[in-house]
Each structure stands twice: as structure tokens, then as C-alpha cells.
Amino acid sequence: MEAGAATTPRAPASLESFPNEIILHILYFLPPEDNLLCFQLLSKHLNDLSNKPLLWRHHCSDSFKYWNPDHEFQRKLEGPVSDHDWKRLFIVRKQRNARIAHLFDGILATKLGRLRKFEQVCHMGYDAKDFLLDQCHIDDSVEDVLARR
Structure with missing residues (x-):
């Protein structure tokens, strides 16, 4: 890259731009309480992803023995x-x-x-x-x- 060359500004990355599979994978590591209180409230799309039955089954079996x-x-x-x-x-x-x-x-x-x-x-x-x-x-x-x- 040449010195002084102008770079085009990029739009900030949004969680919405990530593939659903990646977001779901992240949700498995997010504390379920944070999901309930914050994450699922961010958008309709994230709400749909954060309410998957398989995710909540995992939280049930992982959180309570x-x-x-x-x-x-x-x-x-x-x-x-x-x-x-x-x-x-x-x-x-x-x-x-x-x-x-x-x-x-x-x-x-x-x-x-x-x-x-x-x-x-x-x-x-x-x-x-x-x-x-x-x-x-x-x-x-x-x-x-x-x-x-």
C-alpha cells in the first residue's frame, strides 16, 4: 500500500451481519440470564435466534444438575x-x-x-x-x- 493512499471507511460490523450459525454458537457461551435480560431484546432477528428450543434445552441441562x-x-x-x-x-x-x-x-x-x-x-x-x-x-x-x- 502506498503512503498517503486514502482508505475507504468501512461501516462498523453489526451482529446482524453474522451468519445465524455463528450467532447461535455465541449464544451457547452467553450466560442465559444475559440472553433473557438483554440479548433477545436487541432485535426481532436476534430474538428469534435466542429463543431456539435446542439452545434452552442446553441451558437447562448445563445450568442445573x-x-x-x-x-x-x-x-x-x-x-x-x-x-x-x-x-x-x-x-x-x-x-x-x-x-x-x-x-x-x-x-x-x-x-x-x-x-x-x-x-x-x-x-x-x-x-x-x-x-x-x-x-x-x-x-x-x-x-x-x-x-x-
């Missing part, structure tokens, strides 16, 4: 992907984890109603196991680390 039998998760995994609303199932599990976290914080905060809160956590069965195991392996820098373990 233990499933309460009432979900029939193993049966759903073995069936056709399009037979189930995987995104809805993921959201249900995230909501249950939020509820468990709220109950768990209440258990740690006060003795009042502690048994009732324990009972509510127990009724969530295996859906609570992932959250409770995370609490067992919580970082030592957390203020109430011993109570959580």
Missing part, C-alpha cells in the same frame, strides 16, 4: 426438542432458585419461622439441591460462610 421428578426432565431430554418449552422450564427453575435463596436468607437471618422455611425448601425437592450444594462450596470471604455451610 438435579431436577425434581415432577419435571420429568430425563423423559423430556429423550423426546423431541420441540415438544417442550425449554425456555419456560429454565425460567421456572431460576424462579425456584430465587425463592430458595430468599427462604435460605430468612433461615440465616432469624430463628422466627425457621422450621416453616426449612419445610418449604424441602418441598422443592431436588430443585433445591443445586442451590444448597452451591452454599456448601461458597467462598470463605462471604460474611456468613459458616452458617451457609
Whole structure:
């Protein structure tokens, strides 16, 4: 290239210009919470890509190891992907984890109603196991680390 030669300015690359396969591959590495809160809201095209059942099935199986039998998760995994609303199932599990976290914080905060809160956590069965195991392996820098373990 000669010195002083003018270069034509390029338009900034847009995510929309990427092939669908590349965007879908990126979505597998994007945290599902970021997909729900931001990515799928960027455009109709990205919304369509970010709501693929196969992607949400992956997020369900990757984000949660233990499933309460009432979900029939193993049966759903073995069936056709399009037979189930995987995104809805993921959201249900995230909501249950939020509820468990709220109950768990209440258990740690006060003795009042502690048994009732324990009972509510127990009724969530295996859906609570992932959250409770995370609490067992919580970082030592957390203020109430011993109570959580």
C-alpha cells in the first residue's frame, strides 16, 4: 500500500451481519440470564435466534444438575426438542432458585419461622439441591460462610 493512499471507511460490523450459525454458537457461551435480560431484546432477528428450543434445552441441562421428578426432565431430554418449552422450564427453575435463596436468607437471618422455611425448601425437592450444594462450596470471604455451610 502506498503512503498517503486514502482508505475507504468501512461501516462498523453489526451482529446482524453474522451468519445465524455463528450467532447461535455465541449464544451457547452467553450466560442465559444475559440472553433473557438483554440479548433477545436487541432485535426481532436476534430474538428469534435466542429463543431456539435446542439452545434452552442446553441451558437447562448445563445450568442445573438435579431436577425434581415432577419435571420429568430425563423423559423430556429423550423426546423431541420441540415438544417442550425449554425456555419456560429454565425460567421456572431460576424462579425456584430465587425463592430458595430468599427462604435460605430468612433461615440465616432469624430463628422466627425457621422450621416453616426449612419445610418449604424441602418441598422443592431436588430443585433445591443445586442451590444448597452451591452454599456448601461458597467462598470463605462471604460474611456468613459458616452458617451457609
